[in-house]
Amino acid sequence: MGMTNEQIARVFDEIADMLEVSGDDFFRVRAYRNAARTVRECATSLSTMTPSQIRELPGIGEDLASKIETLIKTGELPLHRELSRKVPPGLVALLRVPGLGPKRVRALNQELGVRDLNTLKSALESGGIAKLKGFGPKLEQHLRQYLAQLDNKTPERLRYVDAAAIVAQLIGHMKKSSAIVRLEVAGSFRRKKDTVGDLDVLVESTEPEAVADALISFPMVKEVVARGETKTSVILQNGFQIDLRVVSRQSFGAALIYFTGSKAHGVHLRRIAQRKGLLLNEYGLYREGKMIAGQDEEGIYRALGLAWIPPELREDRGEIEAAELGRLPRLLELEDMRGDLHTHTTWTDGRATLEEMALAASARGLEYIAVTDHSRRLAMVHGLDPKRLREQWREIEKVQAKVPNVKLLRGIEVDIMEDGSLDLPNDVLAELDWVVASVHYKLNQAPNAMTKRLIKAIRNPHVDVIGHPTGRLINQREPSNFDLDEVLRVCREEGCALEVNSQPDRLDLNDVACLSAKRAGVRLVISTDAHHPRDFAAIEFGVSQARRGWIEAADVLNTRPLNELLRLRR
DNA sequence: GATCATACGATCGTCACTATTCATAGTGA
Numbered sequence: 001m002g003m004t005n006e007q008i009a010r011v012f013d014e015i016a017d018m019l020e021v022s023g024d025d026f027f028r029v030r031a032y033r034n035a036a037r038t039v040r041e042c043a044t045s046l047s048t049m050t051p052s053q054i055r056e057l058p059g060i061g062e063d064l065a066s067k068i069e070t071l072i073k074t075g076e077l078p079l080h081r082e083l084s085r086k087v088p089p090g091l092v093a094l095l096r097v098p099g100l101g102p103k104r105v106r107a108l109n110q111e112l113g114v115r116d117l118n119t120l121k122s123a124l125e126s127g128g129i130a131k132l133k134g135f136g137p138k139l140e141q142h143l144r145q146y147l148a149q150l151d152n153k154t155p156e157r158l159r160y161v162d163a164a165a166i167v168a169q170l171i172g173h174m175k176k177s178s179a180i181v182r183l184e185v186a187g188s189f190r191r192k193k194d195t196v197g198d199l200d201v202l203v204e205s206t207e208p209e210a211v212a213d214a215l216i217s218f219p220m221v222k223e224v225v226a227r228g229e230t231k232t233s234v235i236l237q238n239g240f241q242i243d244l245r246v247v248s249r250q251s252f253g254a255a256l257i258y259f260t261g262s263k264a265h266g267v268h269l270r271r272i273a274q275r276k277g278l279l280l281n282e283y284g285l286y287r288e289g290k291m292i293a294g295q296d297e298e299g300i301y302r303a304l305g306l307a308w309i310p311p312e313l314r315e316d317r318g319e320i321e322a323a324e325l326g327r328l329p330r331l332l333e334l335e336d337m338r339g340d341l342h343t344h345t346t347w348t349d350g351r352a353t354l355e356e357m358a359l360a361a362s363a364r365g366l367e368y369i370a371v372t373d374h375s376r377r378l379a380m381v382h383g384l385d386p387k388r389l390r391e392q393w394r395e396i397e398k399v400q401a402k403v404p405n406v407k408l409l410r411g412i413e414v415d416i417m418e419d420g421s422l423d424l425p426n427d428v429l430a431e432l433d434w435v436v437a438s439v440h441y442k443l444n445q446a447p448n449a450m451t452k453r454l455i456k457a458i459r460n461p462h463v464d465v466i467g468h469p470t471g472r473l474i475n476q477r478e479p480s481n482f483d484l485d486e487v488l489r490v491c492r493e494e495g496c497a498l499e500v501n502s503q504p505d506r507l508d509l510n511d512v513a514c515l516s517a518k519r520a521g522v523r524l525v526i527s528t529d530a531h532h533p534r535d536f537a538a539i540e541f542g543v544s545q546a547r548r549g550w551i552e553a554a555d556v557l558n559t560r561p562l563n564e565l566l567r568l569r570r
Numbered sequence: 571g572a573t574c575a576t577a578c579g580a581t582c583g584t585c586a587c588t589a590t591t592c593a594t595a596g597t598g599a
Contacts, residue, residue: 061572061573381584383584
C-alpha cells in the first residue's frame, strides 16, 4: 500500500481535530498533533522504515507506531473511520471560527444542533446563542460579524506555494506524453503573484487531442468542464481550475504573452502595437495581415521597441515605459542572497537545534545567519529572557567553532509590546549583532495606535529591522492597519529596515509595499523566518515578491557580504 | 497517547486577554 509521511500526518491531524470537538482528553489530542508534526518532519519515508525505527521517533509510542503500521499496510485506520462517522464534517471547520474552540463548538452542537457554518448561521438568526452557558451578547455579535464577512469574501485563491506543488505534479504527469514539445505555465503563477486563482497551461504540440487526454488523465482531476479543439478546462478535487491551451510553434511567444498577462499589461502592449500600425493578439504580431513576430516573447517585445520584460513586472505599473527607455531594473536574483537574518531554533519554537540549523545554512552556501529566537512575551514558545538569551550565546560560540564557514550572528526576534516598547531592555539589545522587532499580539489595534506602536519600535536605535510588518497570513488573517507612508518615512529617517518574510503564508511585506519602500529609500531584508532546515528554501518566495516590487540587489541588506552588512547597521 | 521511572500513575511549554460566570473558563499566540 504505502503512504507518504504527509498523508499519515494528515490522518493524525484529522483525528486530533475530531477528538477535540468530541471533547476528548486534551493531552490525547495533543499526542496526535505532536505525532502528526513528527511524521511530517521526518526526513525518511515511514513506509521504508522498520517498526522498531518508527517506534523510536519522539512522541511515537507503542500505540501510535502500530497505527502507523496499519495505515501503511491498509491505507486506513479504524479509529479515523469511526470518528469520521461520528463527527459531522462541518463541525471541525467551526474550530477555525475566531472565538470558538472545542468547548464552545461542542456546546453549540449539543444544545442547538449546530453542525456547520450554515446551521451556525440559522442558530444566530433564531437567537438563543447568547443564552448558552459561556456565550453572551458580545460573542454573539462577533460571530455575526465574522459570518457576514465570510459571505462577501471572494472565493479563495491558492497560496503560490500550493499552486507550485500542483504545478510540479502536473508537469511530472504531462511530460510523460510524447505529444508535448514545450510546456509553460502562464498566468499569475508565472508572474509569481502571492496567490493564484487558476492555472493557465500552454503547450506547444501538433497533436492537441493527445495533450488534452494527458491533462484529463491527471489523477487530481475531478471534472472536465470544457473540451474543445485547442482548449480544455478541468477542475481538480480541491476546486482549483486548470485551463489548457495547445498552440503552434509560431504562435507560442504571442500566446505566452497573452496568457501570462496581466490583463492591464496586455492592453497596454496592444495599444503600443496599434500606435505603430501593428496588430497584437494571442497568435502573433502582424503588420498588414502578415506575421512579423510570434514564436518567442523577445521577438514581439523587440518589434514593439521594448526590452523583454520579466513576468514578475507585468502589472502595468510603469514597466512598459521603463522597457521603452531601456531602464528596466536589474531584478534581484536568488543567487544574490548571501545570508538569512531571521531564523529560529529549539531554544524557542524552532524544530531543529542551533547546530542543525547552522549545518543546513552551510549546506545551502549561506555566508551568515542571525539566530533570532523569540523573546519572553511569547510565553507559549518559551521565549527568551535576558538570562536564557545569554546562555544561548554560549551555545552559539560552541556551534560556531564546529561550523566555521557560516557566521552565526547573535540575534533576537523581540516582541513589540502594545505601546511600542520592546520586550527586552535596551542594554541587552545593545549586546546583540542583529535585532528583529515584530508584532505578535494585538494585531487588530486601531490604525493610529498601530502606526504609533511601530514607529516607537523603529525609533529604538537597537532595532535593525521590523519583522513581518503587517502580520498578515494569506487566506487567514488580514494585514494590520497602519499608515505605511508614515512608517516608511520614519524608517528612512532612522535607517531601520523592513523585512520581506518569505514564509509562504506571510510574504509580508507584499509586492506593492516593497515598491513603496524602495521609492521611500527604505532598505529591505529578505529572510525566511526558518523554523526548520528545509525552511531555508522558502527564500525563493520572498525573492519573488521583492522582484514583483522592482527590488534590485542593492535595495536588500542581506545581499551584502557580512562586513558590509555590519557596517550598514545603524 | 507518550513519557518518565516511587514501574503506577502523575505529568505533559505559558500566560494575557476577553467575556461573562465579575473570579473564572475559554481562547489564542
